[in-house]
Amino acid sequence: MRRFTLFPNASSVGLTNHPQSNLKPCWPSARCCNPCAAKSSRNYTAQVAACAAAGRRQTAERTAVRLPDLPATYKRLVAHRCGPSFRQVTVVQELPLQPPGPGEVLIRITHAGINGGCETFRARGEHAFAPNRAMQDFPLGAEGSGLVVALGPDAGGGLQLGQRVAVNGAAAFSEFVVARPSLVTPLVEGVGCAEGAALVLSGVTACAALEATARVRPGEVVAVTAAAGGTGHLAVQLAAAAGATVVGIVGGGTANKKAEAVAALGAHHVIDRTSQDVASELARLFPGGVDVVYDGVGGALRDQLLGCLGPTGRLLQVGYISEYPHTQAYRWDQRDGGDGDDGGGDGGREGGGGCPGNVALDEAEVPAASTAAAAAAAASTAPTAAPTSALPPSEQLFWGGVDVSLGQRRVIGQIWPKDLKAILRCRRRVFDLAARGQLRVLTDQGHGRKGVEGVADAVDYMLRGEHVGKVIIEI
Ligand SMILES: NC(=O)c1ccc[n+]([C@@H]2O[C@H](COP(=O)([O-])OP(=O)(O)OC[C@H]3O[C@@H](n4cnc5c(N)ncnc54)[C@H](OP(=O)(O)O)[C@@H]3O)[C@@H](O)[C@H]2O)c1
Secondary structure (H helix, E strand, C coil), rough: CCCCCCCCCCCCCCCCCCCCCCCCCCCCCCHHHCCCCCCCCCCCHHHHHHHHHHHHHCCCCCCCCCCCCCCCCCEEEEEEECCCCCCEEEEEEECCCCCCCCCCEEEEEEEEEECCCCHHHEEEEEEEEEEEECCCCCCCCCCEEEEEEEEEECCCCCCCCEEEEECCCCCCCEEEECCCCCHHHECCCCCCCHHHHHHHHHHHHHHHHHHCCCCCCCEEEECCCCCCCHHHHHHHHHHHCCCCEEEEEEECCCCCHHHHHHHHHHEEEEEEECCCCCCHHHHHHCCCEEEEEEECCCCCHHHHHCCEEEEEEEEECCCHHCCHHHHHHCCHHHHCCCCCCCCCCCCCCEEECCCCCHHHHEECCCCCHHHHHHHHHHHHHCCCCCCCCCCCCCHHHHHHCCEEEEEEEECCCCCCCHHHHHHHHHHHHHHHHHHCCCCCEEEECCCEEHHHHHHHHHHHHHHCCCCCCCEEEEE
């Protein structure tokens, strides 16, 4: 195993400035020098510029180059082996810091996003993550952001040392990650690291589903479930920006707070699913039906919303969190008394479309999971009219990436477009909109924890569903 020697003769945690520049240490532990931590400081731009300039100089070298003062070791959260809940399987490891390999960059993660489902499915080894059952000490975390601190030989993508970036598909519950540039999005001024971590998966998901797949048109009616949540609050805004009339559906013990937030983001109507009858409220507001449903909740709510679809309506099955085995223990409005940690999971149903957000956004790389899901979708999009009662369970639609036609209405399990260029466009679009102040990114760190040791608490906090915006943890 290669050890990450900081500089020739440096034997301990780096206290040495970079030998080839006068650059002051630009390292997250030195908060004053961390553009992410010091975003509001007047030195922010100068710091980023200094880091970038150093990056440009150093990229010319053919070997890995890095910022000074990198530690010799770092901490990351791994699943020791698969098990019933995220908390039960995770352990913190301390490992030697390795340099990035050819074509890779090393990122000091400052913020990670807490994903509604993907992470716990990964920890449980279910569906696309079934191979994890044969693994030990596998990393976790689907979305994050931070600073580029080292560039491997031939690392492309125009990335520079000191650059603030968001990254998806990497093991973001870690102080450092190595990533391919195709998974990395540079953050421009106006988009903070916490916001970047929220956009890189939750924002791209909303854009891909609504704009690339459902192709929302002006004048359509779009209903968004979990509308105050990580992906939902971004979907509300993207649908409104497309000229749709937006209905945000919220719930949980903080529905009022959520309703206010969703209205402020541009929703034309807000329905509290815990105190109002969603179907009759939608029927009252829109007797002709709803054109598009962006649904991450699934279960009984999805079934109600199906009945509200207009004649050519489409329901995007973005997730089905109310049915996830690991959510059952957390909710105050728990319906079916599941214990959440029974280890029974989904009865061994495995395979399917993968965690759809974890696509390598690189046209050269079509990930196996995406391909499988696209193939499943292609095989299943034949216009076979089926009665609503014949609709496959949310789980099957989602993981199989299956589309079902109900007459002219469609239930879309594969919300990701097959064309990776379309996903890339969405990625650019959400970051551009956020940078221009046209997409507000709400983040929530109400769990009060920091560092990889706090991630399980942050996951519990997200699953309680009291938050507004994307649940983020500072690493
Ligand atoms: N396809 C993809 O690539 C992709 C990417 C990101 C997220 N997702 C999916 O989108 C959905 C939302 O994920 P997120 O990360 O943005 O989370 P989130 O919306 O920030 O949090 C989950 C929300 O779901 C709602 N919910 C309803 N019933 C629930 C239950 N039984 N347990 C827990 N929450 C419940 C809650 O909002 P209310 O109480 O207000 O209803 C809660 O705030 C999930 O299904 C997730 O898997 C999919």
